[in-house]
Amino acid sequence: MDHLCGMISHKQQACAAGNWKAVSMPFAFISTALGLCFFLIWLFIGGMVFRDGQLAAQRERELENGILSMPASFRRRGAA
Secondary structure, X not given: OHHHHOOOOHHHHHHHHOOHHHHOHHHHHHHHHHHHHHHHHXXXXXXXXXXXXXXXXXXXXXXXXXXXXXXXXHOOOOOO
């Protein structure tokens, strides 16, 4: 019967023996994975806020320099 034990995985042997700590090892990484996801989400949000600020500053500089023309709805009709 000892030769059959080599065919059964370590997890299956641990489950059969009632040793759940050997099986639940991946659960130790759940908090790490959640922390990493939390960090990545906030990094993404921060990047989007920074990008929006950069675009707004660029738009403001272009308006100050007169690069952008006024939208058609603001132009006076019949102007020279």
